[in-house]
Amino acid sequence: MGLLKAKPEEVEVFAIARNHDEFQDMTVSLNAEIAGRWAPLELDKGEATIKAGVGPDLEIAIVAVSSEDERNLAPVTKLIQTARDHGIKVLLLAKDLSPSGLHQLLRVGADDFTPYPMPDGALADAISRLRGSFEAAPKDAAADKKRNRRGIIMPVYGVAGGVGSTTFAVNIAWELALLSKKTDKRVCLLDFNFQFGSVSTYLDLPRREAIYELISDADGIDHDSLSQALTSYKTRLAVLTAPMDALPLDIIAPEDITKLLEIAQSSYDFVVVDMPQALVHWSDNVLRMSETFFAVMEIDMRSAQNCLRFLRALKAEDLPYEKVQFALNRAPGFTDINGKARAKRLAESLGVEINIMLPDGGKAVLSSGDEGTPLAESAPKNALRKEFKSIAQSIFDAMVADKAAVVQ
16 A cells, blocks of 8 residues: 655654554544554555664554454564664554453553544544543652643733634644644644633534533642643644533633643643633633733724723733733735734734734634645645744744753
8 A cells, every 4th residue: 555645754644554454443543633644554564664774753653453363473572563663652442352362462562542433533533542642640750750841821811802812822822733743842732722712613622521520629620630621732732622512711710720731841841821802810820820922903993892891901900911912803904004003003002012923824713624624734825824833933943042051
């Protein structure tokens, strides 16, 4: 079988099977999750291919095994051992395999397994677990190290409805995830609009029951409860969606929001938070913990008035309003002299500096939300997507520079 448009040096996942026709759902799931970054491999060629050398991106070998293979598991065990010797994690896809056969393959070095046919999302979750996106309780020094991160928290707040704050949050988070692809950096996106959050819609992700349990049980908030509530987009971005039902914004106490953010901060390098428009009793906790607080607005009276109220509220409570960085969505183009003059007057009237100008992405933005994909996937050459990519690159470079300065 061919490499499905993936170059050998860009392959991240090998799907290895004696007969791929037996595992057609695996192919569908991999194309949906990591299209162009995986490759099929015949079982009898798997060991030799890995020994011959693989690209630097290869992380996981999915070994699909059925009851037919159980008659002679020797080639499978050799393959698993070879993969482990080359630092590749192994995920077993087991179809009608006996408990003894499954135990034997796990014992020789397979890292995880999922049954076949697979439940919805099972393959994506398994890949995410192997990549370390979701963690169980740490069992060794390496796991402890993963939980000893000091991630930066970046809330995104829309000063008025419909100004594009969720679009901003989703796309910045995904661009950071793409930049982190070949590094040990990790990204998560938290939807804190517990009533009508739409991150799940923008990424076409299911809303899990565990989310309600996470935010309603203050005493139960820990690494395990967060990992159970998280889902993933394309196995690269960990996402906490809004609950299935609309809940009061005060369902969670300020100290529990702080605890939740601290847990996320210790496990991820970039924590993007999609905030509700309403200012609630835990909003100040998020602002105080943030590195940068993005406030998205437009050139209209509604945004101007709400922004003024927002700033007054911050100053009245003596909150660090200097952390707020304003982003103007649907900003005037280079040749729109009148629009640029209006934007300048808006900034002067509010007494703020607007240093992020987001161009109008046009119909592609609406289509992207309806399709449940970031702009990088649906419209990679769109002007707004290019600006999101530039912003994410600046954030990423700044963090890398800060880490290097700390080491020195």
